[in-house]
Amino acid sequence: MILIHSPVGKHRRIPLMPLIDVIFILVMFFLLSSTFGVWRPLDVSLGGGGDIGVDNRQSTAETPPILITIRSVPGEQRVRVTVNGVEKPLEQLAAELNRLTVLGAQTAVLVPAKGTEFQQVVTILDEARSSRIRSVSLKID
Numbered sequence: 802m803i804l805i806h807s808p809v810g811k812h813r814r815i816p817l818m819p820l821i822d823v824i825f826i827l828v829m830f831f832l833l834s835s836t837f838g839v840w841r842p843l844d845v846s847l848g849g850g851g852d853i854g855v856d857n858r859q860s861t862a863e864t865p866p867i868l869i870t871i872r873s874v875p876g877e878q879r880v881r882v883t884v885n886g887v888e889k890p891l892e893q894l895a896a897e898l899n900r901l902t903v904l905g906a907q908t909a910v911l912v913p914a915k916g917t918e919f920q921q922v923v924t925i926l927d928e929a930r931s932s933r934i935r936s937v938s939l940k941i942d
Contacts, residue, residue, distance in 0.1 A: 867901050867909040867934070869894075871925055873917050880921045891928060898932035907935045915942070 872881040882889055884897050898909065909929060913922050922939070929937050 865906070866938075867898065867906050869909055869911045869925065869929070869937075871911070871913040871917050871921060873914065873921065880917065880925075882925065891924070894925070894928045895932040898929060898934045902933045909934050909937045910940055911937055912940045 868885055870883045872883075874881060880891070882891055882894055884894065884901070889897050911922070911925060911929070913925075926937060926939070
């Protein structure tokens with residue numbers, strides 16, 4: 802019997818570096834082109850002068866604006882929110898603003914205390930935006 806030896810060819814390895822480079826570029830493309838959150842603009846008018854930041858064209862004498870004050874609680878991440886002098890939890894702010902809107906209020910003035918973090922102010926503004934209040938002015942000292 803004749804024995805034929807077949808030559809054993811070298812197994813070429815597939816180079817993985819170009820493949821990894823292409824996958825990395827694709828991952829970076831999809832990360833940079835996607836959106837992870839919904840960005841909404843907040844319309845805020847900054848108060849100035851002697852008035853508390855109220856635009857007299859929007860409010861009338863019969864419906865005074867709502868006064869919202871913010872104070873940070875030392876040593877904690879939460880804030881104290883008062884609406885027209887009555888302390889309210891942050892979760893009830895939109896409901897309280899809706900209640901005052903039904904009574905005729907159209908505008909609100911937000912006055913943060915010194916030392917209040919900017920993120921807390923934005924959280925309050927976002928909560929006020931979810932209510933039926935027409936506009937919110939921000940008074941900064």
